[in-house]
Amino acid sequence: xxxxxPIATLPVARRKAQPKFIIGGVLFAAAxxxxxxxxxxxxxxxxxxxxxxxxxxxxLGTRSVRAxxxxxxxxxxxxxxxxxxxxxxxxLPDEREVTDLAAALHAAVVDPNxxxxxxxxxxxxxxxxxxxxxxxxxxxxxxxxxxxxxxLLLKCxxxxxxxxxxxxxxxxxxxxxxxxx
Amino acid sequence: xxxxxxxxxxxxxxxxxxxxxxxxxxxxxxNEPGWVESARRALLGAAxxxxxxxxxxxxxxxxxxxxxxxxxxxxxxxxxxYLKLTAWWGGQAGxxxxxxxxxxxxxxxxxxxxxxxxxxxxPYVIAILAGTLAFFVSLVVFVDNPFARLWQSAxxxxxxxxxxxxxxALAFAPLDGRxxxxxxxxxxxxxxxxxxxxxxxxxxxxxxxxxAALITGRFDAGWIRSTRRWTLxxxxxxxxxxxxxxxxxxxxxxxxxYWGWDPVENAALMPWLTGTALLHSAxxxxxxxxxxxxNLTLVILTYGLVIxxxxxxxxxxxxxVHAFAQSAIGPLFFAFIAITLLGxxxxxxxxxxxxxxEQPREGWFSREGAFLLNNYLFLxxxxxxxxxxxxxxxxxxxxxxxxxxxxxxxxxVTGPLFAAxxxxxxxxxxxxxRQASARRLGAALCLPLxxxxxxxxxxxxxGLTSLGGLFGYGLxxxxxxxxxxxYGRGAQARCRATGEGWPKALVRLIxxxxxxxxxxxxxxxxxxxxxxxxxxxxxxxxxxxxLAPGESLTIGRYTLTYIGLDEALAPDDRIVTTATVDVAExxxxxxxxxxxxxxxxxxxxxxxxxxxxxxxxGDVYVILADWEELSxxxxxxxxxxxxxxxxxxxxxxxFVLGTLIxxxxxxxxxxxxxxxxxxxxxxxx
Numbered sequence: 001x002x003x004x005x006p007i008a009t010l011p012v013a014r015r016k017a018q019p020k021f022i023i024g025g026v027l028f029a030a031a032x033x034x035x036x037x038x039x040x041x042x043x044x045x046x047x048x049x050x051x052x053x054x055x056x057x058x059x060l061g062t063r064s065v066r067a068x069x070x071x072x073x074x075x076x077x078x079x080x081x082x083x084x085x086x087x088x089x090x091x092l093p094d095e096r097e098v099t100d101l102a103a104a105l106h107a108a109v110v111d112p113n114x115x116x117x118x119x120x121x122x123x124x125x126x127x128x129x130x131x132x133x134x135x136x137x138x139x140x141x142x143x144x145x146x147x148x149x150x151x152l153l154l155k156c157x158x159x160x161x162x163x164x165x166x167x168x169x170x171x172x173x174x175x176x177x178x179x180x181x
Numbered sequence: 182x183x184x185x186x187x188x189x190x191x192x193x194x195x196x197x198x199x200x201x202x203x204x205x206x207x208x209x210x211x212n213e214p215g216w217v218e219s220a221r222r223a224l225l226g227a228a229x230x231x232x233x234x235x236x237x238x239x240x241x242x243x244x245x246x247x248x249x250x251x252x253x254x255x256x257x258x259x260x261x262x263y264l265k266l267t268a269w270w271g272g273q274a275g276x277x278x279x280x281x282x283x284x285x286x287x288x289x290x291x292x293x294x295x296x297x298x299x300x301x302x303x304p305y306v307i308a309i310l311a312g313t314l315a316f317f318v319s320l321v322v323f324v325d326n327p328f329a330r331l332w333q334s335a336x337x338x339x340x341x342x343x344x345x346x347x348x349x350a351l352a353f354a355p356l357d358g359r360x361x362x363x364x365x366x367x368x369x370x371x372x373x374x375x376x377x378x379x380x381x382x383x384x385x386x387x388x389x390x391x392x393a394a395l396i397t398g399r400f401d402a403g404w405i406r407s408t409r410r411w412t413l414x415x416x417x418x419x420x421x422x423x424x425x426x427x428x429x430x431x432x433x434x435x436x437x438x439y440w441g442w443d444p445v446e447n448a449a450l451m452p453w454l455t456g457t458a459l460l461h462s463a464x465x466x467x468x469x470x471x472x473x474x475x476n477l478t479l480v481i482l483t484y485g486l487v488i489x490x491x492x493x494x495x496x497x498x499x500x501x502v503h504a505f506a507q508s509a510i511g512p513l514f515f516a517f518i519a520i521t522l523l524g525x526x527x528x529x530x531x532x533x534x535x536x537x538x539e540q541p542r543e544g545w546f547s548r549e550g551a552f553l554l555n556n557y558l559f560l561x562x563x564x565x566x567x568x569x570x571x572x573x574x575x576x577x578x579x580x581x582x583x584x585x586x587x588x589x590x591x592x593x594v595t596g597p598l599f600a601a602x603x604x605x606x607x608x609x610x611x612x613x614x615r616q617a618s619a620r621r622l623g624a625a626l627c628l629p630l631x632x633x634x635x636x637x638x639x640x641x642x643x644g645l646t647s648l649g650g651l652f653g654y655g656l657x658x659x660x661x662x663x664x665x666x667x668y669g670r671g672a673q674a675r676c677r678a679t680g681e682g683w684p685k686a687l688v689r690l691i692x693x694x695x696x697x698x699x700x701x702x703x704x705x706x707x708x709x710x711x712x713x714x715x716x717x718x719x720x721x722x723x724x725x726x727x728l729a730p731g732e733s734l735t736i737g738r739y740t741l742t743y744i745g746l747d748e749a750l751a752p753d754d755r756i757v758t759t760a761t762v763d764v765a766e767x768x769x770x771x772x773x774x775x776x777x778x779x780x781x782x783x784x785x786x787x788x789x790x791x792x793x794x795x796x797x798x799g800d801v802y803v804i805l806a807d808w809e810e811l812s813x814x815x816x817x818x819x820x821x822x823x824x825x826x827x828x829x830x831x832x833x834x835x836f837v838l839g840t841l842i843x844x845x846x847x848x849x850x851x852x853x854x855x856x857x858x859x860x861x862x863x864x865x866x
Contacts, residue, residue, distance in 0.1 A: 018542060020544060020545065021542060021545075021553075024554075028554075028557045028561070032561045032564065032565070035565075035593075035594055035598075036564075036568060036594055038593070039586075039589075039593035039594045040590060042589075043586050043589040043590040044572075044584050044585070046583070046584055046585075047582075047583035047585045048582070048583075052582070066585050066587075078807060080817050081727050081817075083725050083806055083807070083817060123725075124435065124725075124789070124804050124807070124817075124819045125806065125807065126435075127364070127435070127787045128786075130785070
């Protein structure tokens with residue numbers, strides 16, 4: 001069926017685009033790109049695993065960087081006077097190589113050979129900061145090799161959902177098996 | 182039984198949607214109205230079947246059926262009934278099921294409208310709604326099925342998830358489910374996701390109408406008029422969802438903020454931005470017959486961003502604190518977005534020549550010029566947010582190492598753009614269509630400008646040093662006053678013309694042109710929200726300190742005194758540690774606050790609830806950060822003062838009220854007349 005345009009929209013005289021609107025649009029786009037580029041170059045951070053973080057430590061200097069790893073529960077200390085939190089973050093493989101996050105976090109924490117970095121953060125202890133949580137920190141190295149984070153985000157897979165289509169972690173399930181209907 | 186009914190209903194829905202889409206298009210091509218009617222009924226039937234499936238799932242959720250993997254993950258026996266039911270959207274499988282149900286209901290509502298005026302568009306509206314629904318239902322059926330059960334292998338004891346029993350396996354039912362994350366057990370979190378979904382899904386309908394208009398070659402503003410209320414409804418739900426999400430974060434996450442530029446937040450913000458642009462530029466098409474291509478592009482973008490937003494929040498491709506599970510649905514979403522985007526842009530390309538402007542554009546200094554600039558700004562915001570959100574993915578794909586941006590990037594880019602938008606909001610309503618008059622604009626802006634300068638001068642004298650804050654307050658004074666004056670001018674003109682008293686004239690003014698004055702009320706809401714954002718962005722202060730009972734700390738003009746600590750066991754299995762703190766302002770006691778930390782014993786998950794003293798000047802937000810376990814020797818507090826933050830929630834209420842005024846149906850007779858009249862004769866917006 002050929003589309004039949006209703007009367008109201010029968011061919012409209014085609015007009016050339018007006019230069020003042022094109023110039024306005026181009027100027028706006030240029031300003032936007034400039035704004036984005038300026039903000040981007042002054043705020044963009046590399047996002048590293050602990051291995052990459054340690055490998056790039058020298059060249060990073062005191063530049064701000066983002067990193068992720070597994071929180072080692074035994075190492076968490078809190079100074080109640082200053083609210084200074086210290087913990088070690090163990091190397092967690094790249095997210096794309098991980099299918100079961102909970103298992104990868106557990107493996108990272110128990111592996112004695114996994115690279116670790118000491119993280120310091122000042123603030124109230126986040127509710128999700130605990131053993132085998134995934135930490136995402138943003139901050140910089142100090143001369144003593146400690147990573148001073150000014151931002152600390154935490155993910156705790158067991159408290160949202162476990163790997164969606166995978167096997168539910170058996171240790172969290174206790175129940176009775178009944179014959180299939 | 183319920184499990185099978187719910188699942189097979191889904192299979193039937195899938196069949197019905199495929200049938201509806203195919204038959205509708207075939208009926209239109211081969212000119213068989215009977216086929217189209219059958220397709221319409223199939224879509225209605227799909228909605229009924231999905232409702233049946235939903236009822237089954239809700240009964241199962243309420244009935245502790247932990248042999249279903251989804252239910253074992255999101256509910257537990259200790260949860261109250263309303264939480265068990267709302268866990269429907271608490272996990273991935275359920276939330277996709279919920280999305281599909283909403284879409285089918287909206288689709289059914291669209292099918293039941295009066296189609297006599299737009300018979301030609303019907304088949305394509307059916308096809309697009311049914312196609313989108315088929316995609317989501319197939320995700321639910323084949324990838325993330327909430328009806329899938331747990332099975333334990335008799336030989337190895339291994340537990341697997343499947344719809345049908347694997348060979349040699351026994352049905353497995355945990356004694357209790359894992360339960361919903363305590364952080365999500367908050368009234369705001371219970372209605373926040375469905376509001377966002379409602380907003381997302383409602384935008385699918387304008388997209389379907391727009392595409393149908395493109396396919397059938399109806400290039401006028403018909404699709405915009407038919408779907409104006411859908412767009413407004415979607416926009417209202419998204420706005421509410423964003424506001425409530427902010428409120429939830431403020432109440433529950435204990436960081437004193439309400440917006441963190443997290444990818445999942447951005448995912449909901451982006452369709453809101455393009456939707457807002459569309460609501461504005463649609464006016465230009467209705468009034469002047471301009472920007473047709475632009476409007477179609479915006480509706481396509483909004484639809485794409487809706488699907489992209491669902492994809493972002495559901496696929497785990499981007500690191501986010503909203504840590505949903507990783508899953509296999511990512512590539513499927515990607516393919517779906519690519520197909521719909523290419524298809525709709527192809528349709529736009531085909532109709533490109535027919536979509537030229539009906540009248541010449543006069544120039545920038547006009548109402549339509551201001552609308553266009555408004556659209557550039559909204560689109561600029563979308564582009565910059567999109568860039569920041571997807572750049573980590575792109576950089577990793579290209580260079581192998583991820584580069585991310587955080588809140589500082591977004592603040593730097595969006596700050597000037599939002600400020601420009603607010604300024605434009607104060608000026609644009611004063612501009613005439615076609616060619617504005619500089620003299621008239623100057624006269625109308627005189628008073629607001631003087632007021633803004635006085636506010637800035639006064640604040641500077643009072644010792645306000647932040648340049649951004651100073652300009653911000655000046656800006657909101659200018660725009661707020663200029664908007665209020667618009668009401669004043671309108672009411673005054675009415676007074677003079679009709680001899681009505683002021684209050685009556687004002688009410689009549691608003692009820693007679695709801696779109697216009699509802700829109701201005703939304704603008705006033707935005708001004709109030711801006712006031713709160715400026716206050717919290719530039720003037721938030723924070724401190725922390727360890728106090729023994731009786732000791733005090735001072736922050737700004739407030740003094741906090743620690744009274745004591747109390748520990749109790751709440752009935753739903755949590756240990757609640759509550760501190761008692763008195764807040765005083767310059768020596769006068771204001772309130773007694775009870776910041777507490779709840780420890781959910783079973784999951785070991787703590788949850789920090791701030792003590793809050795709120796008034797229009799701002800909030801004192803107190804967090805119990807730490808305490809001595811055995812003695813009552815002392816506790817550590819983190820305290821924020823968030824100036825003017827309550828203007829955000831107040832502005833949100835005004836915003837919603839304005840949207841309702843703008844969307845409220847005109848009286849029936851008026852509607853009938855406006856449908857019959859050609860667009861050019863319609864009352865001005």
